[in-house]
Amino acid sequence: MPEEKICVIGLWHLGSVYAACLADLGYTVIGMDFDRDRVEKLSAGIPPLFEPGLTDLLAANIKAGRLSFTRDLGAAVKGTRYVLVTIDTPVDDNDQVDLSSVMSTTAALAECLEDGSIIVLSSQVPVGTCHRIKALIKEANPSLMFDIAYSPENLRLGQAISYFKNQERIVIGADSEATLDSVERLFSLIPAPKLRMGLKSAEMSKHAINAYLATTISFANEIANLCDEVGADALKVAAALKTESRIGPGLPLLPGLGFAGGTLARDLNILRSLGDGHGYRTCLIDAVLAVNKQQNQLVIKKLKRLFGSVEALKIGVLGLTYKVGTSTLRRSAAVEIIRDLRRSGATVKACDPKADLAEMKEHREFEFSPDPLEVARNADALVLVTEWPEFRELDFDHLKSVMKRPVIIDTKNMLYDKQLGKKGFIYLGVGTG
Numbered sequence: 001m002p003e004e005k006i007c008v009i010g011l012w013h014l015g016s017v018y019a020a021c022l023a024d025l026g027y028t029v030i031g032m033d034f035d036r037d038r039v040e041k042l043s044a045g046i047p048p049l050f051e052p053g054l055t056d057l058l059a060a061n062i063k064a065g066r067l068s069f070t071r072d073l074g075a076a077v078k079g080t081r082y083v084l085v086t087i088d089t090p091v092d093d094n095d096q097v098d099l100s101s102v103m104s105t106t107a108a109l110a111e112c113l114e115d116g117s118i119i120v121l122s123s124q125v126p127v128g129t130c131h132r133i134k135a136l137i138k139e140a141n142p143s144l145m146f147d148i149a150y151s152p153e154n155l156r157l158g159q160a161i162s163y164f165k166n167q168e169r170i171v172i173g174a175d176s177e178a179t180l181d182s183v184e185r186l187f188s189l190i191p192a193p194k195l196r197m198g199l200k201s202a203e204m205s206k207h208a209i210n211a212y213l214a215t216t217i218s219f220a221n222e223i224a225n226l227c228d229e230v231g232a233d234a235l236k237v238a239a240a241l242k243t244e245s246r247i248g249p250g251l252p253l254l255p256g257l258g259f260a261g262g263t264l265a266r267d268l269n270i271l272r273s274l275g276d277g278h279g280y281r282t283c284l285i286d287a288v289l290a291v292n293k294q295q296n297q298l299v300i301k302k303l304k305r306l307f308g309s310v311e312a313l314k315i316g317v318l319g320l321t322y323k324v325g326t327s328t329l330r331r332s333a334a335v336e337i338i339r340d341l342r343r344s345g346a347t348v349k350a351c352d353p354k355a356d357l358a359e360m361k362e363h364r365e366f367e368f369s370p371d372p373l374e375v376a377r378n379a380d381a382l383v384l385v386t387e388w389p390e391f392r393e394l395d396f397d398h399l400k401s402v403m404k405r406p407v408i409i410d411t412k413n414m415l416y417d418k419q420l421g422k423k424g425f426i427y428l429g430v431g432t433g
Contacts, residue, residue, distance in 0.1 A: 004186070005030070007080040009105060010087030011038055011069065013160070013328075014122065014153050016047050018086050019069075020054060021164040023061035025189045031069045032076035034105075042069045050327035050354050053161045073105075074112040082186055083109065085121045086153070091331065095265035099125060106133045110140035118182055119148040124263065126270045127203040130173070149174040149183045150199050152206035158325015167192040173202020210267035211285065216251045217259050218291035224255030224431025225298070234431025235413060255431035257385070257411045258295035260322060260333035265289065299337050299383055300344060302409050302428050307380070311345030314404065316375035317366065319386025320352035327356040329363070333411075334385040338365050351375045353390050373402060381407035387414040396423055 004027055008019040011033035019031040033039050038048050045059040061067035070076050077083055087105060090098050102123050109119065121130055134148045150173040155163050170192050174180045180196045187194065197205070224234035234255040242249040259265065268285050275282040303310050322332045329335055338348050348366040351374075360368055369375050372391070376382055376399045384391060392414060400406045406425045408415065413429040420427040 004028070004082065005080050006082045006084060006186075007032060007076045008084045008086055009033070009073070009076070010085060010101075010123065011035075011042060012048050012088040013051065013157065013326075014088065014155060015084075015086035016042060016058070017051060017054060017155060017160045017164060018084060018122070018153075019067060020057040020061055021161060022084075023064075023067035024057055027066065029061075029067050030076050030080075031067070032071065032073055033069070034071055034073075036071060039069045039071050049356060050325075051160050052158065052325055057161060073108055077109065077112050077114070077117070080114070081117055082183075083113065083117055083119050085119060085123055087123045089124050089266075091262040091266045095262055095269050097124070097126065097266050097270065099129065102129070103133070103136070107136050107140065110137040110144065113137070113141075113144060113146055115145040117146045118179055119146065120183055120186070121148065121150050122153045124153070124206065124266060125203065127200050127207065127274065130199045130203065147174065147176055147179040148199070149179050150202040151183065151187070152202065157323055157328070165190070169193045169195050171195045171197070171202050171205050173197050173199045173205075175199050207267045207271050210264045211271055211288075213252060214259055214264040214268055214292070215284065215288050216253060217264075218288045218295070220253040220255055221258065221295045221430075222291055225295075227255070227431040232431075235416065237431075254413070255429075256413065257298075257333045257337075257430075258292035260296075260331055260336070262331040265292070296333055296336055297340070298430065299409055299411065300340055303346075303381060306407060306426070306428075309345075310341060313341075313346040313380040314378055315341055315346045315348050316372075316379040316382045317348055317350035318352075318372060318375065318382060318384045318391050319388055320350055320355045320360075321386050324387055324389075327354045327359075329355060329359045332386075335363065335365070337383065337385060338363075342366075349375045349379070352386065353388050373399065377402045378404045380405045381409060383409045383411065384414060385411055387412040391415075392418075396420060396425070400424060 006022055006027045006029050008015050008029060008031045011031050019029050023029040045062055047054045087102050130148050130150050152171055154167055167190060170187050172180055172183050172194055175198055184194050227234040238253045241247050241253050268289055272282045272285050317334055320329055320334045322328055322330060341348050342365050349369055350366045351369050351372050372394055408425050409428045411430055416429050
């Protein structure tokens with residue numbers, strides 16, 4: 001199977017990781033994207049965003065001749081049986097998915113796809129999208145003999161390569177047994193259980209997994225907020241929950257901010273729209289979204305409790321990226337919190353060890369400094385949002401000496417065990433009473 005040529009279309013985070021990892025398995029992979037700058041950088045071994053290990057993986061497989069990149073769609077799919085569509089599906093400020101790139105690119109495949117090809121869609125799309133794509137291509141090219149499968153991605157920013165190579169399961173959706181067999185062979189080099197099902201079931205499985213994870217996050221935060229009110233410790237409560245066999249240790253039950261990044265909220269909104277379209281009220285999903293929207297207001301709430309008003313406060317923010325292990329600020333909770341702070345009249349200075357400087361140019365809501373000490377200087381409060389390990393190693397005595405007021409709001413409870421109260425800080429975690 002490694003002699004097989006594979007085309008990967010869409011080369012942001014998902015596509016660049018898929019292309020590099022599949023090439024590392026021994027396949028000949030050609031990655032395609034219409035973005036000239038992205039293709040040129042990837043051809044030079046430079047990934048579109050920071051992902052641990054990706055730069056080395058790209059370089060090794062480009063050097064071995066197994067991995068190349070192009071902007072030419074026709075050249076990319078020529079002689080290719082498997083065409084993986086890994087286009088990033090952005091969301092707007094209301095977490096509504098934008099499928100325009102997925103639909104326009106797959107429509108263009110009608111002109112260059114070869115008979116016997118299989119499109120394997122891994123982009124995050126609403127249930128029913130695969131059937132729409134297939135109908136669109138068949139309408140444009142009725143004689144083309146091809147099929148489509150859906151295999152939802154299961155990567156995590158900051159740990160993507162490890163998750164690709166050590167997947168818990170690979171969901172494969174198709175409406176043909178022959179297509180299911182073929183796609184299972186494609187992924188046979190990855191030692192993970194293969195779950196076979198129909199197209200719509202595979203699409204729905206991605207929605208269901210993300211909706212369940214989102215529900216547990218909102219549940220944990222609801223409990224944490226009540227713990228803060230009564231003086232209980234939500235971290236201890238979470239430990240009790242994780243030892244319950246019917247719940248388990250793997251669920252995201254630690255208190256903190258709401259889910260961000262657009263991924264989970266995108267699926268919740270897809271399910272809510274699906275319910276609206278079929279006259280079914282999605283009460284639980286509505287509640288999960290409501291709790292999540294409220295959760296990121298906790299920084300403002302804690303500041304108001306301390307100072308009475310946020311207006312004219314100088315706030316330092318530690319961590320800007322969507323999560324640890326990535327450089328992107330896309331749909332970051334930190335950016336949302338900073339915007340709320342600015343609307344409330346505060347001024348904000350922020351730092352992050354990995355934030356994409358190009359993305360930072362789009363944000364005028366805050367002043368950026370690479371030095372946490374400068375962010376703390378004359379600040380009324382520091383707010384820790386992204387739990388980069390570098391922030392645990394800060395000299396807190398020095399930090400306190402340059403602050404106007406020694407207040408730390410730790411939205412991830414990362415510094416919970418540092419006993420900063422004994423150093424003279426007013427330390428506020430989430431759900432820690």
